[in-house]
Amino acid sequence: MNTAPSQSDRTSRRSFASTLLLLALVAATLPLPSCRHWYYPGKKPVSLSITVVDSKNAVWQGLTVRILEAWNEWSDDYRQGKDPWATMRTDDRGLAYFDSEDIASADLGFLESPDGIAVLYDDPWRNEAVFIVEVGDDTLGWIEVEIPVRYPSTHLDVEIEFEP
Numbered sequence: 001m002n003t004a005p006s007q008s009d010r011t012s013r014r015s016f017a018s019t020l021l022l023l024a025l026v027a028a029t030l031p032l033p034s035c036r037h038w039y040y041p042g043k044k045p046v047s048l049s050i051t052v053v054d055s056k057n058a059v060w061q062g063l064t065v066r067i068l069e070a071w072n073e074w075s076d077d078y079r080q081g082k083d084p085w086a087t088m089r090t091d092d093r094g095l096a097y098f099d100s101e102d103i104a105s106a107d108l109g110f111l112e113s114p115d116g117i118a119v120l121y122d123d124p125w126r127n128e129a130v131f132i133v134e135v136g137d138d139t140l141g142w143i144e145v146e147i148p149v150r151y152p153s154t155h156l157d158v159e160i161e162f163e164p
Contacts, residue, residue: 042121042122043121043122045099045113045118046110046118046129046155047154047156048067048103048147048158049098050065050090050095050097050098050133050158050160051090051093051095051157051159052065052161052162053160053162054161054162054163055163059095060162061091063090063094063135063137063140064136065087065088065089065135066081066086066088066134067087067098067103067108068086068132068133068134069081069131070108070109070130070132071132072108072109072110072111072128073125073126074111074126075109077109078109079108081106081107082105082107083106085098085102085105101116101117101118103117103118104116104117110129111126120149120150120154122152127151128151129149129150130146130147130149131146131147131149132145132147133145135162136162140162141164
C-alpha cells in the first residue's frame with residue numbers, strides 16, 4: 001500500500017497555504033492610515049463651543065460663526081470647511097456649538113473614528129489641530145480667529161470678543 005500523498009493532496013495543501021498567506025497580507029494592510037479609520041485606544045472626540053460677546057461681556061445673538069479651515073498635525077495640511085456643517089449662527093446665549101459629527105461632516109481633514117466622528121489621538125503625531133474661525137455678518141464686518149486644540153483637551157469652550 002502506497003502512503004505517499006497524492007498530487008491532488010499536495011496541490012490542495014499549497015492552495016490552502018497560499019490562501020492563508022493572502023489573508024494574512026490583507027489583514028496586515030487593513031489598518032493603514034490612508035483609509036483614515038482605525039482603532040487606537042487613546043482617542044477623544046473633538047468639539048468646539050464658541051460664545052461671541054462684546055466688550056461689555058454681553059452676548060451677540062444671530063451672528064455667523066464659520067469654520068473656514070483647519071490644520072491637522074497628522075497630515076500637515078489645511079482643509080476648508082464644507083457647508084452646512086461648518087457654519088452656525090449664535091443662539092440667544094451667543095453660543096455656536098460644533099460637535100464631533102459636524103466637524104467630521106465638514107470634511108476638515110480630521111481623523112475619524114469608525115462611527116464617523118472627528119477625533120484626536122494621544123499619539124504625538126496625531127494630537128494637535130488648529131481651527132481658523134470667522135465671526136460676524138455682512139453688515140457688521142468679520143473677524144478671523146485661530147483656535148488651537150490638543151489632546152487631551154479636545155472639547156474647547158472659547159469666548160470671542162466681537163466689536164463692529
